[in-house]
Amino acid sequence: MNSDKDFNVTEINKSLKRFGLADYSVFVFMLMMCSVVGIYFGYKDHKKHHQNKLLSRRGSVELDYLVGGRNMQVFPVAMSLVASGLSGITLLGMPTEVYIYGINIVYIFPTMIFLALFVHHVVIPVFYNLQIVSTYEYLEMRFSTKVRLFGSLLFLLSNVIIYVPALSFNQTTGINVQTISIFVCLVCVFYTLLGGIKAVVWTDVIQILLMYGSMTFIIVNGVTDIGSLSIIFERNAQSSRFAPPNVNFDLTERHSALSLMIGGTTFFINLFGIGQPMIQRYLSLPSIKAARKALLLNIIGVVLMASMCCFCGLIIYAKYHDCDPLTTKLVSAKDQLLPLLVMENVGDVPGFPGLFIAGVFSASLSSLSTALNSAAAVVLEDFWKPNSKKELSEKQTAFIMRSTVFVLGAISVALVSVVQKLGGVLQLGMSLLSASNGPLCGLFFIGFFLPWIKAKGTLIGAHVSIVISMYVAFRAQLDQSSGELNHDVKPTSIDGCSYSFNIQNFTKASTLPEDETEISLKLHHMSYFFFSVFGTFICIVVAYIVTLIDRDTDPSKVDTKLLAPFIRKYFDKNNLENFLEVKVEDMNVESETNKVREMNVDELSNSLKRFGTADYAVFITMLVCCSMVGLYFGYKDHEKHKKMSKKQQEEGGTEALDYLMGGRNMQVFPVAMSLVASFVSGITLLGTSTEIYLYGTQYCYIFISIALAAFIMHHTIIPVFHELQITSTYEYLQKRFDRNVRLFGSTMFTLATCLWMPIVIYVPALSFNQTTGVDIHIITPIVMTICIFYTCLGGIKAVVWTDVIQIILMYGTLVLIVIKGTISVGGLSVVIDRNYGSGRFEAPDFRLDPTIRHSFWTILIGGTIFWLNVNGLNQNMIQRYMSLKDVKTARKGQVMYVIGVTVMIFLCVYNGLLLYAMYHDCDPLTTKLAKAKDQLMPLLVMDILKDLPGLPGLFIAGVFSAALSSLSTGLNAMSAVVLEDFCKPFMKNGVTERQSAYIMRGTVLVIGIVSVALVYVVQHLGAVLQLSMSVPTACFGPMLGVYVVGFTLPWVGKRATLYGAIIGCITMMTIVFKAQAEMALGHMKFEYKPLSTDGCGYNFTVSSDKNLTTNSTINAHHDDKSIYHISYLYYTLLGSLVVTVTSLLFSFIFGFQDPNDVDPRLLAPFLRKYIKPMPNKQQFIDVNGKEVVVHNFDIKENTCT
Known part of the structure; x- marks a missing residue:
């Protein structure tokens, strides 16, 4: 130095x-x-044209030199x-x-x-x-x-x-x-x-x-x-x-x-x-x-x-x-x-x-x-x-x-x-x-979009624009080179320089001249990014003025091929007749509106149920595609295993491995899309929009939780599970604790899935009912039958590839609603103004009260833990990560998943804002135009797309796609858990290939039937978003606590963990079901954002006991609030804390385990360096004294000893 x-x-x-x-x-x-390269192509083209003297247009020197023969x-x-x-x-x-x-x-x-x-x-x-x-x-x-x-x-x-x-x-x-x-x-x-x-x-x-x-x-x-x-x-x-x-x-x-x-x-x-x-x-x-x-x-x-x-x-x-x-x-x-x-x-x-x-x-x-x-x-x-x-x-x-x-x-x-x-x-x-x-952009904008502006006006506009634009650009450059125009720069320093130099009038940050008023009045001091906009604007305005003066505004003379495709239909040869037709249609719409005022709510509701032939065709096509994917993969895997010898099956070709894990060699993109589709059920598509409509945008800050949960999962869960190469998430619990803890975990997952899947299937049925009038309990068995069909046949490969089809439909559906809805309402500014005026745009709520439904802290802390549990320790998700070949690929899949989910939730949030902008003065829940909260989105779709054949069908196909992806994921995951955790450990002679197939497919069938039956219960439990995020957490919260103990507390043993998990589960079931009962009885309500019926154009009756136009509040006084009133986002956190704390307390009673007895591979990677396993000590021993392999497929390279 x-x-x-x-x-x-x-x-x-x-x-x-x-x-x-x-x-x-x-x-x-x-x-x-x-x-x-230049010599090569020059010689090649010269030789080509020299040999072919009768040159056609396509082979001409000009065409090859300038556009490569139009065949690159x-x-x-x-x-x-x-x-x-x-x-x-x-x-x-x-x-x-x-x-x-x-x-x-x-x-x-x-x-x-x-x-x-x-x-x-x-x-x-x-x-x-x-x-x-x-x-x-x-x-x-x-x-x-x-x-x-x-x-x-x-x-x-x-x-x-x-x-x-x-x-x-x-x-x-x-x-x-x-x-x-x-x-x-x-x-x-x-x-x-x-x-x-x-x-x-x-x-x-x-x-x-x-x-x-x-x-x-x-x-x-x-x-x-x-x-x-x-x-x-x-x-x-x-x-x-x-x-x-x-x-x-x-x-x-x-x-x-x-x-x-x-x-x-x-x-x-x-x-x-x-x-x-x-x-x-x-x-x-x-x-x-x-x-x-x-x-x-x-x-x-x-x-x-x-x-x-x-x-x-x-x-x-x-x-x-x-x-x-x-x-x-x-x-x-x-x-x-x-x-x-x-x-x-x-x-x-x-x-x-x-x-x-x-x-x-x-x-x-x-x-x-x-x-x-x-x-x-x-x-x-x-x-x-x-x-x-x-x-x-x-x-x-x-x-x-x-x-x-x-x-x-x-x-x-x-x-x-x-x-x-x-x-x-x-x-x-x-x-x-x-x-x-x-100016050049102005020329093309006029050409594409303004057919009534002709050559004379365009040419004059372009000349005026270029003169002004050049003046502005060059004056700006002269002022900048002379030092008159400076912009604020970020601070720099020379305090750490280790060499000598001369400073001439050095200042750490350049700023604008003191006379800011003068600067703002100088046109050439505007941001250089506005130069293009300014030139385009001048060109169009001047051209339009000249055209008006010239009085040559007939657009019918313009060849429609020269116009933007989406406006051609308005400017054909009969354009004047078209304009007249539009005016007549406007008058008809006005008269129809007057007629609507004479309708009552039931008549209006029936008029919106126009699910035509095109809509049914789109919907059925989606279901047929899913079924065909299941047939394809089912047949393909059947033929594969039919040709395999017993020795090949022993070396890794088992039917169960293909059915549950796709042979652990699936591609990252379809798996990532499947992860998105599996999480984004119809609950998200409809529930998130309802959430924003009723409660405002506080839920939007969940994006922070998604990122934090992804970070934790990236560095702990994915590396641990991938190293162990397990099939069921709960195999980990046997390796870390014992078979009893594993059985407890599997039971909790089964119970939680059985509670969650009826909610998932209920959501698309609501949409179908709103758009067609078909009863909920007719459509749910049909949907579940199709889902069972392709899941039974094709396993996880069918699930993943149908998910890819379904996620495309989901995105397409949401983008369609966003675009058409925004246009129907009157533009983005109208959406923002109406929601801002109703207080739906909210800054983070930093109050520490845990009973607030969505505060910044409930979302940041409770939301992160909830997302970590749902996406990191859920068999549905882990099964997909494990179907990828290595940790690096799994992490890539996770990044794609997080991006996909974030985009999807953002679209759903915007659709919630769109809902309020559409119904700001006539709440369909108050008027009973929508029978349930989560029928708001289907109502909006039928309102804005009812006259466009096939588009309502696309929406329903999108919502059903979301539900089918989640259902098939849950069914496939359940088959893995039942086979690995309930059947294999209790069958002394092992499970044959045929028995495995029967067990997995039988599980899919039985769970599907149970889910359909439980839809009757879900129908009476309230909004689906909160319901889906609270009821399953009665089981998932305690299970997260078990994994936290397993990953981070090597001195806590199996008995302490099991007792802690049982207490945690009992506690959370009491809290969750008590809270749901309170909500169902009306004893606990949360404040809605303002709703109105002042602008309704139809007759309706408001029941005296329930008026949604007034804000509902929690009925109990603040002093009467209890543990049941905490935000549902805290359920997972509370459940995991109860398990962790009680497990530590029980460890004092039963004694602490020696951390060195735990295989470091079962711990979070950042803790492993502190654990030194005992030499020559076998880590995985079951109750019969036999070595436990990483999973029950007989694959030598994946056996963990």
Whole structure:
């Protein structure tokens, strides 16, 4: 450290420029690869066209050079899209952004969803059907040649692309920026000249691999160098770089939530949606379906890379938190921070700096080659062909395209010196692009969505927009380079620098000028993200005004193929008649509303039960698909075991192993989706929405509990159970304690499942009753019969793959309701306003009163324990984790599961808000339009979808899918527990394959029948969400306590644990069933949010004893509250605490067990290092003195001794 004090900053800078022979070799090798690809495709296409002199349109030089013959493959094109969109601007600019301004930029990622929807539903269908080469051909078809020419002129090549990698090369080698810019542009021009789009795409594939490799290497090395992730997060948190979205309406705020969501969406639509480079790639694919696949892969790839870049920014700050290299001038430009980090960390490792530089150059080469190739298409199609009197020959076409590439490349290099003086490249790139892309976006928005605006108005609007946008963008850049425009930066420090340097007017954080009023009035000081929005808005408004003045507003003259697909039907040749029809329909609706006022509630209820042929067809199709999956896997496994010899079965091919665990070799994605589908029963789909409607959004904070429970499970439960390779969760209890504790656990699971499954089957029956009028007790046996059928036949494989079908239906159903419901209510703002006005949006309730139904503490503490028990120690879930091949795969499945469940619950919560927005002035529970609380969602569906054939059927199929997935999971898990825990331990001669099959399938049948019978009881017990989360916890709470003792208290023995579990179970059953009785009798009620019937348009009768429009409260005075009144979310926690405490107390009576007698594999991983097992002592001995294997399948490699 002291020796470093003798260095000054110049010497340190020179010492870091260690670009050795290996680094140059890596870098040059990358450039050679790109050149070879260009030569290969150039030679290949030349040979093809030379041999085929009678060239068709599909085989022409132009078509091959620009769109690859429209027959390229999806994956390379998708990777090319990612590589082209993510230039060196992203790789260096985003880490710099995070280092200087914090992570607010990450909140731009949700805008990619809007981009994907726009491109998927508008851009791809329109452009693909037109089969054009230049994006701007569309403008001629829609408007005129002049508009096309203007659009083509706006397509400018950004010089920033070349400047960025030159910065990196300068930082790592010291070579001048202009020198390396010329060199890289020559290479890019060379392979783009020769190979066209094919060379561009395939070099992009090479380059994107280098980009991901470089960023991954930097992240891994950076985290290792700093010490740990926690240090990185801690240092960035202390410097306020972690910040929530900045929600304000100040347009000068650099990255507010408003600028990111609105401006970011428009910017990305320009960049990835209607830009020539991107469209050219989509059109090189053979079909619309292929183009949409490429779009999806592109979005995923872009978000992944941008996330990695943002994390690199956090690493840079963690590295230089006490010695800012910008202040000390260790780097000469902001965007050299990442190269500096690389050279400091791995500068001495031969080849690694070269890999990084190759990655950055790859990013810029891909963007540059894309731009050059696209520019060739624009110049040829928009400037030469329209103005050429004679048709261009193939030789002339080739010459024009290649000359364009060469000339534009030279111009780009020449302008690099200008770019060098204009500030940070991320903002620079976005600002300059937005100056032209705003007006361009306006042109296409008018073309797609506003058919009454014609060419004249559009052209004038575009001209006005480009002039204003250019002025705003360049004034902003001038003010920034002169220092007049500054934004708040995050704090940096130089207190820990170990070298000497000169400080010139250093301030730790730049701020806006003191005269904030003046700044807010300067148009060019608005956030650069608004430049695109501003340009688009100016273009549309001016074009519309000119059109009104010109009085040419007839949209029927526009070819509907040029409009967005979803609005074409409104603007066909008979559009005026359509508008008149709409007005007539509005009048009819009004008159029908007046008629509704004469209905009573029963008539209105019957009118909503319109489940037509299409709906039944959708519903039955879902059931048939599930049955077919069961038949398929049942037949497949039967044939497999029929062909196997006894020896093969002994080596691991038993029917039970396949039926219960899928052979322990299932794929992670279907299992993860099955986990989501199994947990998200109809209880969640209907119960969560009802919860929000009645009680408000306090339940939303359960997301925190889900994350905490997942963290605990990740580090304790999954590793323990996977190491033991068990089939029944309760095998663990025999290994840790004895057979009696295992039997107790299995009994509790059986009882809890029998209590839970009737609730699960009751929910879809409610929906079916609301939409069709069919009695609940008719539909429940039908559903259960189908579920038993495919579960009996196919086992866990059928369960998992039907779950995949069902989860798709669930998501589809919820998204459909969200979209159609929001439109029907009047928009998102109406939903928010009505719920906010009723007090349904709630901040966390921090009161410590345990009787509050949903406080922050009940959700955080009780919710975490509940979720840990349901997802971590439940046989339903563990059986799926155990069907995966190893711990790593199981953990991947868990991550996917948590994401899937979170998205699902979020959609359900929003639907609850939608319910209130729809019925804010006419509560259907008060009027009895809905007979039960959990019929609210089916009522909403029939209200908004009743006239759309098949969609109510889709909803019912979704709800039934949720129920079927949970039912089949429960039935399959029960068959495992009954076989492993109740039958095998008590059968002296073992269980044959045939006996196993009979036991497992017989269990499924019997439990299914019992569940149907218990639906009669569930019908009278209240709202299903609370019911499902409270009744089973009478058993699950104590069982969690047993596992807590097993995992963490090695000195507690089997007798103490068993007695503690029994006491815990008795205690919790008393509390839970007493609470349910109190609720059923009406002695305990919780406060509802306000409900109203003031706006009802039908007649109804309100019963005198129950009026839901007034808030219900707990009937007892506060002093009369007892243990029965605690929140149901605390039941699991209370049950586990009772077991843990009583087990410890009994240990004092029976004596403590020696912890060294416990096999460390049965303990939580973080405790194992403290336990030293006795030498030569067998760990697993049953009552007969025989060794107990990990599971009862005779598989030697999985036997635990």
